[in-house]
Amino acid sequence: MLRLRHHILGGVSSLVIALPVVTSSLSLPVPALAAATEPALLSMKTDAKSGKIFVTLPSPDENGVYGRYLYASALRTGVGSARIRLDHGMLGPTRVLAFRKIGNKVAVIFENPKFTSRGDKDIREGVERSFPFSVICMLDMISTGPGGTVTADLTPFFLHDTMDIATSLNGGGLKLPDVLDSGAKGFHQLPSLGGVDLSSLKSFPENIEVEAVQTFASETPGPEMSLLSPDPGQVSFTVHHSLVKLPDAGFVPRKFDIRSGSHASPVYDFGAPLGEDVLLQYANRFRLVKIDPTAAKSRVVKPIVFYIDNAAPEPVRSALAEGVSWWNQAFEAAGFIDAFQVRILPPGVDPQDIRYNIVNWNERQTRSYSYGMGVIDPRTGEIIRGNVVLEGLRLRQDLMIFEALAGTAAENSGGANDAVRVSLARIRQLGVHEVGHAIGLIHNFMGSTQDRTSVMDYPGPRIGIKDGKIDLSDAYATGVGAWDKYMIDWLYGDPAPGKDPDVAAAQKADAIEKAGFRFGTDIDGRDPDTGLPGNSMWTDGADKPADLKHMLDVRQIALSNFGPGTLRKGEALSDLRRKFVPLWLLHRYNIEATAKIIGGVDFRYAVVGGVSAKPVPADAGLQKAAIDALLDALSPKVLAVSPALALELSFGVNGNEDPQYNTEIFRTAGSAVFDPLNATDVAAQITLNALLGPNRLERVHLQHGHDPAQPGLDYLLDRIASQIIARHSTEVEQRIAYRTLVTMASVRDNPKVTPDVALALSGALKTAADQLGTVHDTDADASWSHRMSALLKDQPRLAREAAKATRPAPTIPPGTPIGGGEDDWLTEEQPF
Template sequence: MVLLIPAAASAQEVLLPVSTSSDQGTVHFTLPAPDADGQSGCYVYASALRTGLGTADSMLDRGRVNVSQLLCFRQIGDKMAATFENPSFRATGDAVTEEGAAESFAFTIAAMLKIVSSDSNGVEVDMAPFLMRDVADIAATLNRGGKGYRHSPQLSAVDTASLKAFPDNIEVDVVQTFATDTAGRGSTTGMIVPDARQVSFTVHHSFIRLPDPGFVPRLADPRAPVGGPVLYDFGTPLGQPVAIQLASRFRLEKTDPVAERSTVRKPIIFYIDPAAPEPVRTALLEGVNYWASSFEKAGFIDAFRAEILPEGADPMDVRYNMVNWSNRLTRGWSYGGGIRDPRTGEIIKGNVVLGALRVRQDVAIFEGLVGTAENGTGSGNDPVRAALDRIRQLGAHEVGHAIGFMHNFAGSTQDRTSVMDYPGPRIKLTDGKIDLSDAYARSGGAWDDFSVDWLYGDPPPGQNPDAHAARKALAVEEAGLRFVTDIDGRSPDLPSPIASMWDDGPDPLAALDHMLAVRQVALANFGEQVLLPGEPLANLRRKFVPIWLLHRYDVEAAGKVIGGLDYEYAVRGDNHPEPAPFPADMQRSAIEKMIGTLSASMLTVPDELVMKLSVPTTRLPDPQFNQEVFANAGAAAFDPLVAADVAAQLPLDSMLAPSRLTRLFEQHRRDSAMPGVEYLLDQLDEKVISARPDAVARRIAYRAIITMAETQRDAETSPGVAALLAGRLDNIATRLSAGGKGEDGAWARYVSSLLQDEDRLSSVMEEGDAAPDIPPGMPIGGSGGRFDD
């Protein structure tokens, strides 16, 4: 056996004595001698992926950190049990009460370890059974897109050369292979892995000393954008809540606790992955450093900074807060989180994973808007400059998650108060031309300043920190800063337009009008100039989609006004107004504008573009291209009716969502002056279903009818709403049965017969009516939980 100790450390200076045998591929830890209960030490444990799969949907990403656990070792007979304890459940009180709570909830024995030797100085154990487990649940993840993957021990091994021991942590890698007999070459995994029957990863393990006493947990407040572990304390006094939410944060201590402004004992440093290429690397450095200003304003001098990871430093080492750069075959989410003490929420390591194709998608969108002539010039309409401003925001956003903050989707409604929003680009029309000069802010905002002050700004000694924080939360609400997060923002059928993603501006209806005007200019200008010299003309199809659907997020925001509610997070005693529906005239205006987005004139692809969009490509299969474009009418033949159908699905899915119709039904029941379901259906019937001047209008009307039928049969649709929809569909079927002449008459009779044939209609809806897939919008830069943007 070879004792492995860093050159600068002695055996007494490491977390645990460790030894390896390269011949046998073993790693041994020498644990402390067991106490009277057999306990032999507890540690924070986390695993991570040093290498990834390279797909966006699996999230098996390079740099991903998995769930932190409280790992304790306990000798049972001739074995040492490596046990994940359950610190979420407890009972504050005497020893017997605490023991009773611990015994009431299950724990997990992750591995039974062989005891190699023991004496009064400690117990030497073989860690292989623990290290070789599928700690990242890779097999299950692979089987979501594949079949039959299982861990292959004979193709896996501990990388003994990787082991490093430090005073507060031990780091070691394991190579793990997952094998299947049923790998398909057509799968995404099959396109990436040299041999999809055997997929291998390098999995990293971190064993971390429990943080020293003295950390003061902060209770979460619904008015502050924070989250952390939920602890269930069954020892709280009767009448007090059992569930207690903590706010995760770093231990940031002033060198002078009583000073309003002070340096800190240990600053928060985030390191930028050198794998990010220039100029992205420098942009990330600048963006992450946006947070330094907020810490300074909160009274912490030189408390936060970003640096490039030094040469030779290991990004897996828990001592480095990381912004990792992960390449994937297709674009996908970025996210922030890290390693936390599961007992207290104290952040031990902040960790961010950024997807490398996000910034390239932004460049493509901006090229579609203004062309490529100014690429790389640094001008106001340089797509590269605008995309780098976005990556600065993204770096700050994901690090915001890693230092403890939730999304605030209201930031964009108050002129960019937070990097924790999903920011839509601010696209101006200047003298009738698209202007990207102010696409993204180059700093954080007032909400970010409040967030840092609330979470990290402890009061002077002797004051209650939670009461101190509550006063700050009340003050910021009284100042008018809004906060709405994921639970009220993600889904397009939710009732708060303030919580919409990728929007810009305080009025969602005005924002929709503006974006439609920008879209009109962009479509009028769309052509070969959006491509680089020598770029395949087939790429026009790819750059056309985000321009055609440029209004998709403004449609979501405007749709939320319909049956929408104006509300805020509040606590008893803060004198907040009760939630209230938006005014009737505003809701009617939203219905009018949403139905306006279904007009044939708006959803007819200009004739001059149809042939331009029909240039073929030889790059098949190519998921980077295929997932970004509309379905064609055979080979390269562009289908403008598919483009109309896809664009129509967006407002229809929003307006006819079961939960939205339930709110409309209820608000009209309580107040007949408010628009109800019948009003919405009247407008759809009159202006979409009955107004069919051409084939495009008929395609939109067909999609509206099928969406109504789907909602009527949806299990989430309330009985009253379902009855109204059923009656309306019967009326439409009867009216259309009269048919007429020509194409419209044939269409009317076909739709009428479909609506009156339950089996056919059910079959159509079970197949999704062959509704064209909507190409992905998010992520265009930024998700949240700590996935983002």
């Protein structure tokens, strides 16, 4: 999520204090937003005839700058697409905007505060000259006034594509897997089909809000846009613009600590003394000031207040309010009394008004991610506004998974296996998680390994087995965890006056190390090929082989009961194919977690002088157990679909196509006929991708060279040969063996694979080819063995097969976030 800032604006403060705390859908009186007792931030006037907005700027300073402001943008209307990240409520980057006279125009400039200097004026100006600024548009001067004030036509700025919508429409925004490619290209802005909504203009003492319609056109809009827009070749958006007063002095930046779970704003200080880093990182946090700074517990000058979008339906709205409110537990523990509050957005209040921290409710045609973002002062890391975008279909996907696990008979009963109850428990957790990003925190995927120490984990549901049946009574935790309380104290807690805040924060980080809390985040957790054991998403437990076995046991119980009982009355029986997929792949995240043990290294984010343990390789015995667990997950007892179930999954589909349904199901054997071997193939590929990750294989090779007691490549490949390749008497075993051998060839031919790994894989493939080629013709599987041997010996053909040039690997339906496309979100402008 993006950075937010929280110097709560003066106009906001009065509203925040006036409204009571709400955790239900109770309607509240609408604040008198238009009434302002102080002068507006800037004098703005509209002209209905020309459709323009004029601004009167104050007298320029010595450098010809008429004023500096924070600029933020947001989308009031989105695309409704998982593939194209242009969502209702999404924020653009926060900029420092300056008005400067150039010639006979007023230039709107985005300055570059990332590069600065603590030196004197000449040194600071030298740094500024070394890096670019951006002129966004040139405004016509309408008139001049006393003292050098000037009135200019601000309309062109509001019509400029400051959110870079065109790039996102053309697939150049969020990086997504190929399967999510929207196919759109050629979109460009049509200025003639845009305009400022003059009625949207609102002026307050510390912010100005206004909206404009922007339209983008393409002759090749792609299939995704054809499903979403009434005219896919011309797509329009309502873009919200906010000009905000620069925060008052007094905010104390918090120096980022690698041991903390915070996100940060980078600032390069070229005036740093030799021996100090040029790169400074300021942890992102709201401005939270105790009324009594000397008190251990005190109320605050301006609480952090989050509003739940009233567009969220009940009972989701109330569940979100309850979950988000859990953050007050952490602030109370840090010594802030009633400093974090949650309210339902009153009717008529604009959720895009920058004065409100908001949890937006957004819909898409297919499920995808939710995220927390923010308006953050790039100079200091101060959060000005928290902004969360939650996704509606994701909740329904969760509901579908719980129905597949426990059926629909108990739905809306309030019982342990009520899928609706469990889904609402999940949405509470999602709300508190995403707001956690908006108040400054990043992921901690280690939380689940220490019994739910953090809501900033991606928690898998805790699925118990009771008397041989599925038990969802404790699927999700309530409240924030111990790590979360530590982080809020580290991020927001300031020492008594006179003590260095960064020294105090470092001492708190030392204390959390000593307490044994674990922290692992995206850089070492999102890719299944990474090697930090325990740093995994969507799992519950210690991330050990035993957890994978437990999930396979859960899966087997659910599969044995799978059928019409997982559907609601009147639901199409073809929906069984959709509910089958997440159940069949229920163990996919435990596969990835178990694989991280193999060639894994247990390391910490640490500093000199800290108390973190040194990195150590994963235990050799545990690594061998993990290898065996993954090979067991490749066995027919796990990957074979019974003939009876395959027939039950073959009901026909009628009516209009549903893109969500099409994304979620396995490829069939033509029409609605279920292909059980494709299901085998997909599940096998997930395990093989984890087990044979190129970086994992290199780590296994290196660890054995350093310590012969650790399993090496020969050990791993011999186990694969004896447990998988040597067993091919049934069609399921043959499909698993085929997929294993082709994946080995694909990894071998990967240009990123090291020579040692490539040679080892080549040797294993040659051995397999020789052994398969010597099978006696009297054996039942002799024909398959000879054909497979011939393929392995035909290197050009094998290379084409491995490169998916002749026969693509099976399409794996999306999983995370129990949706797809959260890769590469750790840049400054992207959600976390």
